[in-house]
Amino acid sequence: MSGWLAIAGLGPGDAALVTPEVTAALAQATDVIGYIPYVARVPRRAGLVLHASDNRVELDRAALALDLAAQGRRVVVVSSGDPGVFAMAAAVFEALEAGPPDRRDLDIRVLPGITAILAASARAGAPLGHDFCAINLSDNLKPWALIEKRLRLAAEADFAMAFYNPRSKARPEGFARALAVLRESCGADRPILFARAVATPEEDLRIVSLGQARPEMADMRTMVILGSSQTRLIPRTGRPILYTPRFAVEGA
Amino acid sequence: MSGWLAIAGLGPGDAALVTPEVTAALAQATDVIGYIPYVARVPRRAGLVLHASDNRVELDRAALALDLAAQGRRVVVVSSGDPGVFAMAAAVFEALEAGPPDRRDLDIRVLPGITAILAASARAGAPLGHDFCAINLSDNLKPWALIEKRLRLAAEADFAMAFYNPRSKARPEGFARALAVLRESCGADRPILFARAVATPEEDLRIVSLGQARPEMADMRTMVILGSSQTRLIPRTGRPILYTPRFAVEGA
Structure with missing residues (x-):
């Protein structure tokens, strides 16, 4: 055999x-x-x-x-x-x-x-319904300068962004730096999803603005998704629905 | 009920x-x-x-x-x-x-x-094993100028790129323009995967260099994945394995 x-x-x-x-x-x-x-x-x-x-x-x-x-x-x-x-x-x-x-x-x-980002996206609505990127924030795997460069270019391209390993135990300060770069590039109003332990009994989802986002909102079991400029919230009873429409306009 | x-x-x-x-x-x-x-x-x-x-x-x-x-x-x-x-x-x-x-x-x-890109990636190896982006090339949904801007920024960020709807029936010339932009930004040697009808009896995978890529290699059932600068081929009997290592180096 x-x-x-x-x-x-x-x-x-x-x-x-x-x-x-x-x-x-x-x-x-x-x-x-x-x-x-x-x-x-x-x-x-x-x-x-x-x-x-x-x-x-x-x-x-x-x-x-x-x-x-x-x-x-x-x-x-x-x-x-x-x-x-x-x-x-x-x-x-x-x-x-x-x-x-x-x-x-x-x-x-x-x-x-x-994959975790698609499970988190499904639970929140459809934040990855248009063009997006996925970035691993662990700087065990690449230098911080490369992470920062990718964040700035992804913001300029107006991708929705999904982050894996936002806050490693070894280097938790990296995520605070990433949030600062993103606030500078995308503004304080952009919605951001913290999805912890998705599809487990401990699942916990939280949507805040980038201005309200704090590094402590993520731990090693959290996926983070930042909307594009087109990402919207639909208010309803309970947590709003977070989604990105299929259509994009120029200059967005 | x-x-x-x-x-x-x-x-x-x-x-x-x-x-x-x-x-x-x-x-x-x-x-x-x-x-x-x-x-x-x-x-x-x-x-x-x-x-x-x-x-x-x-x-x-x-x-x-x-x-x-x-x-x-x-x-x-x-x-x-x-x-x-x-x-x-x-x-x-x-x-x-x-x-x-x-x-x-x-x-x-x-x-x-x-999702189709992850099924295609699995069949080919692991081309999305590091940071990547997903772009819908249908210009029914957004203007060409925005697509081109995203392609250039994604190349600068050195993302692997997964393309949905590369070649629509209505506007097949878009994909030829996309390939031209990508060759200009990424060079002719970069590996590119054409994965047609993945996980069906008609499945057909083909890996070529960006220089060899032709628009006719994609139709409406094809997913296209372009490697990053770090993406590698492992030669073996039959089709090689296409994968992107987990680690990245600065200036990549």
Whole structure:
């Protein structure tokens, strides 16, 4: 029996957001590899070996996955959300490229999942209904100067902006700097969504203006979406609906 | 029994990519509304009324959905991919905002789906593994000058770029202009993915350089993803893997 490797997205948290494709891959797997809280979401069964590891060891995890698949095991690497968006798929391909060339012809598939920004967007309305960008604010991964440059250009392009990892434990001051750049570029009135623990029992959504936004409104489980100049609020009982119309006007 | 409205994403095509949340909403619905080929993907059953309509009547569809939910029906508006990304959710909220204020307190939910760019990205590797943007190239929705401005700024920000509706039947010359702008901004060597009919039996993926890219490589069922300056190809038997590493360097 020949081995394979699937890099699968578990979605943001709710089992009702896991695709049947991912469920089927988990049912056929011999080994599941991932960050501890994601592996904890995989149903246990006899014969399934779970390899849970701490954060920041993505390349070790990727190397183990490739080793096991090369040995003929059926391996699923699990990510939260979608594995292709700031998650394990890129890490596995980094390891594949750096490793022995004979590994390249392994049966490797990426199984998409509901990524956190799209789950957060759905809960709030449709803030990403027009052109948008997604930026990882973790400066473990890139220098601050590059983050700031991207924020300013995204504001000039009038994208709605979705932010992953807004406030890392290691460098929480980065998000305060990002908010300051955005206020300067987009003004204080622009709506911003803080969506914490979307699709879990602890879900908490909050929409404020950029002027009211504070770094403490985000933690490591929060997704942040800033509207474009066209993004609107529909007042209703309870939290308003946040959405961006499909049409854009020039000079917007 | 009080009515509700769910705006649901059917994913790119394969039933294995429809979330259980969407399947459950369809099982409880009295009415399904949408563009003809998307409604055709919904399982028929006794008592379920299907309202299929042609393209470009999004606002009529949205108004019908709100009317039926206000009458106490259980309504699902279906979109391909994710309803919040260039799809029906924004159209429903446009209709809601323009319509009678008492409709605003209806039970309206957006149910996320696997959007086409993430399905295409998964099939190719992980080209959206770092910061990226999504741009709708249809100039039905915005003036060409705004599209061109966004392309140039996105290139300067060094985003990977995902393009929806690259080549509309009405104005196919737009995509040729977009490719010319991108070649000027990103150079001829940048890899670009043409992913046609992803997650359907007609799926066809092609990776070329921007210099080799031709407008005819895209049609209305094609998603296009252009790499950032960091996007790489891993040669292997068959189609190479296209991915963007998680780390970025300054000046990239």
